[in-house]
Structures are given as C-alpha cells and as structure tokens.
Amino acid sequence: MNSAVSDTAAAERVSASPPGRLPPAIEASGLTKAFGGVKAVDDLSVSLEAGGILGLIGPNGAGKTTLFSLIAGSLRPDAGTIRIAGESVSREPAHRRIARGLGRTFQIPRPFPLMTVLENVMTASPGQTGERLIANLLVPGRIARQERAEAVRAREILAFLSLSQVADQPARVLSGGQRKLLELARVLMARPRVILLDEPAAGVNPALLDFIVERIVEINRQGVAILIIEHNMELVETLCPRVLVMAEGRRFAEGAPHTVMRDAAVVEAFLGGNGS
Numbered sequence: 001m002n003s004a005v006s007d008t009a010a011a012e013r014v015s016a017s018p019p020g021r022l023p024p025a026i027e028a029s030g031l032t033k034a035f036g037g038v039k040a041v042d043d044l045s046v047s048l049e050a051g052g053i054l055g056l057i058g059p060n061g062a063g064k065t066t067l068f069s070l071i072a073g074s075l076r077p078d079a080g081t082i083r084i085a086g087e088s089v090s091r092e093p094a095h096r097r098i099a100r101g102l103g104r105t106f107q108i109p110r111p112f113p114l115m116t117v118l119e120n121v122m123t124a125s126p127g128q129t130g131e132r133l134i135a136n137l138l139v140p141g142r143i144a145r146q147e148r149a150e151a152v153r154a155r156e157i158l159a160f161l162s163l164s165q166v167a168d169q170p171a172r173v174l175s176g177g178q179r180k181l182l183e184l185a186r187v188l189m190a191r192p193r194v195i196l197l198d199e200p201a202a203g204v205n206p207a208l209l210d211f212i213v214e215r216i217v218e219i220n221r222q223g224v225a226i227l228i229i230e231h232n233m234e235l236v237e238t239l240c241p242r243v244l245v246m247a248e249g250r251r252f253a254e255g256a257p258h259t260v261m262r263d264a265a266v267v268e269a270f271l272g273g274n275g276s
C-alpha cells in the first residue's frame with residue numbers, strides 16, 4: 001500500500017515537471033470561491049511558467065484579489081487545486097506557501113506604522129519563527145550573528161528599492177508609492193521564486209511609477225516569476241508578454257495585451273464592469 005501511494009506521488013511529480021524543464025511557478029486548476037451568493041472566483045485555472053510574467057486584468061470586482069488570496073492560502077477555495085513549483089499546496093496554510101517561495105503584496109499596503117522601515121522588512125525574514133526564539137535562548141551568539149546578516153540583507157534590499165534614506169524612520173511617514181516599495185522589500189526578504197503583485201502602480205506618482213516598473217523588470221530578470229494585477233494598461237503592456245482577463249470570476253480571455261484589448265468582448269467586459 002505504501003508503495004502504491006508513493007508510486008502515485010512519483011507519477012504526479014513526473015506529470016507536473018517534464019524532464020529538463022522546471023515545473024510552472026504556479027498551476028491553479030478549477031479554483032472556485034463564493035461569498036454568499038456571489039461567485040467571486042468561478043472555476044478558474046491559471047498557469048505561470050517558472051521565471052515568467054503574467055498580467056491579470058479585469059474590471060472592479062472581477063475576482064482578481066480573491067484569486068490571489070486563494071493562491072496565497074489566506075482564503076480556502078470551495079473547489080480546485082494549487083501547485084507551487086510543481087508541488088501540491090492545496091492543503092497548506094499561507095505560511096507554508098511563503099516558505100516554498102510564494103510572495104504576495106497587498107492592494108492596500110498596511111505596514112506596522114510605528115516600527116521603522118528596516119524593522120518592517122526584518123519581520124519578513126524567513127527565520128522569524130517560534131523555533132527561532134527557543135534557539136535564541138540555547139545559542140544566542142549564533143542567532144545574533146544570523147540576525148546581523150539578515151539586517152545587512154534587509155539594508156541591501158532597501159537600497160535596491162531606493163528606501164535607504166528612510167530605513168530608520170517609522171513606516172507611517174512613507175508616501176503611498178514608498179509603501180508599495182516597502183511591500184516589495186518585505187516580499188524580497190523572504191527570497192521568493194514567485195511574487196503576486198496586487199496593483200503595484202495604484203496611487204503611485206508618475207516619477208516613482210517608472211522606478212517601480214524598472215525594479216519589477218529587474219526582479220524578474222533575476223529569475224523570479226511574477227503574476228501582476230494592474231489596471232494601468234500601459235504598464236501591463238510594458239511588463240507582460242501575456243495577460244489573463246477575468247470578468248465575474250471567470251477566465252474571459254488570454255493572450256498578448258494588445259491582442260486581447262482589441263477584442264470587442266473584452267472591451268465590453270471592462271466598460272460593463274466600470275458601469276460606464
């Protein structure tokens with residue numbers, strides 16, 4: 001019986017990752033989530049290749065953020081399965097998915113306002129767990145060294161995101177755009193292989209916007225896969241070779257941005273959703 005179980009598991013692994021190719025960063029299948037009578041996500045499947053970038057667009061209320069919450073594990077789907085880097089995570093809580101390399105930024109960033117920017121980033125360090133507290137008591141010297149190394153890394157990430165000058169300020173002083181950058185810094189601290197970005201450009205002034213786009217490109221160039229929700233279509237066209245269009249929880253279209261946006265049905269879905 002054991003061998004039958006492990007044979008099945010082995011077969012699943014093989015089917016999920018053909019030889020010589022990395023498995024998709026994200027593979028979600030048949031995801032469904034209803035809130036009361038509203039199907040926020042309705043039998044949706046999405047695949048993002050390792051190291052790829054996929055845009056996720058659709059009108060307000062289409063279910064984009066809900067899809068992120070299902071992938072990240074902060075919401076449980078009513079149906080459907082999720083794999084991260086070829087491994088089934090459907091039954092895993094959010095923190096296990098983070099440990100597997102899944103990062104997520106929020107549509108509305110909520111940093112700890114009284115902690116400094118650096119401290120905010122440090123809270124996302126992979127070692128911040130209960131076990132670590134116990135280890136700290138047993139071998140304080142080693143942990144202190146690790147923590148110093150993590151602080152150095154946090155400062156490097158802040159420099160990469162042009163936040164060095166506010167590193168020791170409380171996070172509440174940050175502008176909207178800087179809060180978006182802090183979100184990104186916290187995600188990078190956990191060494192992700194795939195990042196879900198929920199509207200990284202919303203409310204960001206144009207000067208900072210170009211910088212954020214440039215950093216997203218650089219993060220992706222370093223091999224991190226990115227799934228990005230964005231209403232700014234110019235930004236989507238710049239960043240994403242491919243987009244998935246959602247409407248009323250469902251897959252509406254998928255393809256190159258300029259191709260799907262020429263599609264009359266897609267335009268209609270957007271105008272309908274915006275109530276115009």
Ligand SMILES: Nc1ncnc2c1ncn2[C@@H]1O[C@H](COP(=O)(O)OP(=O)(O)OP(=O)(O)O)[C@@H](O)[C@H]1O
Nearest residue numbers: 035038040058059060061062063064065066067107
């Ligand atoms: N926690 C919740 N409880 C009840 N309904 C919810 C909840 N979260 C989302 N919804 C509903 O699910 C639908 C999808 O919402 P969601 O936030 O996923 O849309 P979205 O595509 O991210 O929209 P936006 O572009 O405005 O951010 C909406 O009808 C919303 O009101």
Ligand SMILES: [Mg+2]
Nearest residue numbers: 064065066107
């Ligand atoms: Mg949303």
